[in-house]
Amino acid sequence: MPRTPNASPHTRAVLSALAAQPQAWRYGYELSKETGLKSGTLYPLLIRLSDQGLLESEWRPSVQAGRPPRHAYRLTAEGLALARNRAVSLEAQPRSPSELPA
Amino acid sequence: MRRRLAFLLIQSLERAMPLDRRQWVAALAREIEEIPDDSAALGWAFSSAVGMTGDAMMKHTVPTLARWGLATATSLFAVSQLFPTVLTLAWRHGNEGLLNSLGATMVSGSYHRVVPIMGRMSDLNLFLCAGTAALFVVAALQTLRRKANAATWYAVALFIVVVQVLFHQSNAIYLDIFTSRELMMTGVFLVPLSGMLALMVWLGRQDYPASRLR
Numbered sequence: 001m002p003r004t005p006n007a008s009p010h011t012r013a014v015l016s017a018l019a020a021q022p023q024a025w026r027y028g029y030e031l032s033k034e035t036g037l038k039s040g041t042l043y044p045l046l047i048r049l050s051d052q053g054l055l056e057s058e059w060r061p062s063v064q065a066g067r068p069p070r071h072a073y074r075l076t077a078e079g080l081a082l083a084r085n086r087a088v089s090l091e092a093q094p095r096s097p098s099e100l101p102a
Numbered sequence: 103m104r105r106r107l108a109f110l111l112i113q114s115l116e117r118a119m120p121l122d123r124r125q126w127v128a129a130l131a132r133e134i135e136e137i138p139d140d141s142a143a144l145g146w147a148f149s150s151a152v153g154m155t156g157d158a159m160m161k162h163t164v165p166t167l168a169r170w171g172l173a174t175a176t177s178l179f180a181v182s183q184l185f186p187t188v189l190t191l192a193w194r195h196g197n198e199g200l201l202n203s204l205g206a207t208m209v210s211g212s213y214h215r216v217v218p219i220m221g222r223m224s225d226l227n228l229f230l231c232a233g234t235a236a237l238f239v240v241a242a243l244q245t246l247r248r249k250a251n252a253a254t255w256y257a258v259a260l261f262i263v264v265v266q267v268l269f270h271q272s273n274a275i276y277l278d279i280f281t282s283r284e285l286m287m288t289g290v291f292l293v294p295l296s297g298m299l300a301l302m303v304w305l306g307r308q309d310y311p312a313s314r315l316r
Contacts (some may be wrong), residue, residue: 027279029133029273038310039130040153047126047157057129071129072110 003068010037012086018055018075025060025072027035046061046073104140108147115151123158130154156253173242176256180238183263190223230266234259286300 013035032042049055056076059069075083083086112131130150137143156254185204192200241255 013152025135027133028129030137032146035284038149038153040149040151040156040250043126043130044153044157045148049122067135068132070132071125 007086010035010041011042011045011049013037014042015083015086018073019080019087022063022075022080024075025058027070027072031073049079054082080100104144105134106136106173108140108143110186111144111147111151113155115145115147118157119154127154152254152257153250157248159250163236169245169248173245176238176242176245180235180242182291183235187228187235190228223299226264230262232264234266 012078014037017034028039028042028046031046032039035042035050037045042075046055050057050073055073055074056069057073060072061069068101109131111251112127112134114133116124116127120267130146134143134146137146189201189204224248237259241252241259244252244255
């Protein structure tokens with residue numbers, strides 16, 4: 001059975017975090033804290049999403065004076081559509097018995 | 103000290119990465135300045151080093167043929183690690199048929215040389231040999247699946263091998279010359295493994311098309 005691309009829990013967590021504020025540029029450290037992913041997991045994911053055209057990235061000037069620019073990320077329109085699609089499909093999935101209300 | 107170590111690690115990583123990955127490593131390095139805690143900064147750098155190296159190895163640096171070769175060589179190395187365990191267990195349970203088929207024949211001199219070693223093999227050593235073999239098998243599977251965490255499995259397996267050699271040095275040395283058949287098999291496994299590692303290092307130094315980074 002073929003695997004659904006970008007359907008892993010880690011990827012979904014990153015897509016969900018980015019889709020929460022679609023217009024805002026997000027930074028790696030913030031995303032790591034928000035998703036609970038380590039840098040070694042998060043950045044390969046970001047690279048893959050960028051290579052697929054789902055994520056845009058740019059160096060943005062730092063808010064703090066005298067500091068070098070930071071690399072920031074946000075979803076493209078395609079990425080946002082995928083994130084919403086993943087969120088919808090997740091909600092549509094049947095819940096496990098332990099998650100159902102008593 | 104920890105923060106300096108973190109920067110040193112990231113800078114080394116940046117030099118080792120293919121061109122299209124260097125800007126991403128620069129991004130990782132920049133984030134270290136935003137992490138208030140020194141230990142967390144070092145953890146960030148260490149995780150980045152493992153994750154990015156594994157990712158580059160599995161997805162970009164190692165072509166399909168080399169990946170299959172590496173996985174095959176690793177699997178054979180796992181068999182080689184399992185060999186002394188099976189041999190010793192066969193000895194302990196008096197399974198002469200298995201002993202003979204593994205090369206520890208009753209008539210040859212190698213058997214007599216092996217007897218005291220098999221008698222000295224501790225349970226811990228047996229467990230470490232079998233455990234390392236299992237870890238190498240997982241590493242080989244993850245390599246074939248292009249999973250970046252294959253590098254972690256290799257690292258853990260190699261760490262156990264080093265621990266085994268350090269704490270069971272005499273046994274470990276003898277394990278390598280258990281029988282002539284095992285020695286020959288190990289040689290056959292190590293040659294392609296070394297070749298694949300050399301190929302990976304060489305390919306890792308090649309440049310790749312610029313990424314989509316703006």
